[in-house]
Amino acid sequence: MDENGLPSQEILRQLQDLLKEETGFNSGRIMGSMCTSPHLFAQRVYRKYVDKNLGDPGLFPATAQLETEVVRSLGSLLSNPSAVGNIVTGGTEANLLALWACVRSHSDRRESEVLVPSSVHCSFEKIADLLGLRLVKVKLNEHFQVDVAEVRRKITSRTLALIGIAGTTGLGVLDPIYELSQLAQQNNLYLHVDAAFGGFVLPFLNGTPPFDFRLPGVSSITIDPHKMGLAPIPAGGILFRDRKLHRKLTWTVPYLSGGETSQTTFVGSRSGASVIAVWAMLKHFGKAGYRKIVGRCMKLTMELAREIDEIPELAVVVRPTINVIGVKSNGPDLVKIVQSLREMQWAVALFPRYMRIVIMPHVHKEHLNQFVQDLRQVVVDVN
Secondary structure, X not given: OOOOOOOHHHHHHHHHHHHOOOOOHHHOOEOOOOOOOOOHHHHHHHHHOOOOEOOOOOOOHHHHHHHHHHHHHHHHHOOOOOOEEEEEOOHHHHHHHHHHXXXXXXXXXXXXXXXXXXXXXXXXXXXXXXHOOEEEEEOEOOOOOEOHHHHHHHOOOOEEEEEXXXXXXXXXXXXXXXXXXHHHHHHOOEEEEEOOOHHHOHHHOOOXXXXXXXXXXXXXXXXXXXXXXXXXXXXXXXXXXXXXXHHOOOEEEOOOOOOOEEEOOOOOOOEHHHHHHHHHHHHHHHHHHHHXXXXXXXXXXXXXXXXXXXXXXXXEOOOOXXXXXXXXXXXXXXXXXXXXXXXOOOEOEEOOOOEEEEOOOOOOHHHHHHHHHHHHHHHHHHO
8 A cells, every 4th residue: 555545547547457358248258157247227226325234234224124125025036925034245155044044953963964966066165164064965867966866865864954956056957956855854854955046047937847935845045136136246145934044043233333233144244235236126127027138048048059069079968957058078178178268258167077158148149159150160279
């Protein structure tokens, strides 16, 4: 830090120079991210209310009420208007709160285990370490879903919870949550559904198998408005089936300016602007608006999947469930393909056995046309 400050225009000039190499979402070349540019209206709302802090809800009671309304709306989307929860920093905190509530619901949790699909998000590794839990990974079936028969075999007296995923990080696959719900009920286990990405996609698709609170064994769900909900980061969401579970996370904070309060999140200070922006997005789009956004993304996803399958050296790993595509190689070095694409400023994600492409709202048909053209050339060059 310099002794004397700089004029704002000079700082803006420096920032522009320092950040000019970063690829923006509006370029359409970010094809591997599950986030997108927040909607312009959401950005306006966020900027206008950036001073709101839900860590002290006594100072911002109207903002706290808006959070209650947002949670009720998300609960309705996931088949439970009575759901309770919070808007949090993201999927990692939401998943942490789910398992934290589970842990605090059990007095004897020595050597407790959580059964998770091998496709589980990396956040659960962190969470298990924090909470002293042991993750037991379960293999996937031929459809890249968690193998329910294997889950059943691995349940023991030490099992505390089951995790199902509604839109896996790598392939966007929906686990058989119905069967997991049955296992949870039969064995008196906590079932958490990680729908961080799929939560704002699956409800707007026809023929989606039940994955939410319609299933009586589901205890909690993660859903992130800052992904397909088009809200600004940070805006994750954690929903609990009932208030009894949510109360397990209650911590009293006595010293705040707005008076003594209870907090049910891991972080203290929380962005009220995020909550207000999510509220604005839900009001602005409604179900019809989100259905249109998801429909356009899915149309482009299926078009791209067909184009990829027409390249002999490549293939789609599994037919897309949501707007996520896994691409495998039938010969050429996939690492080199991804490296070449990145050199051409295409931001794609690389997993151990496939490349991931996510068709977010910032991706348009002209971007896909250019991507396919470049992908075909890269495959020829690498091969």
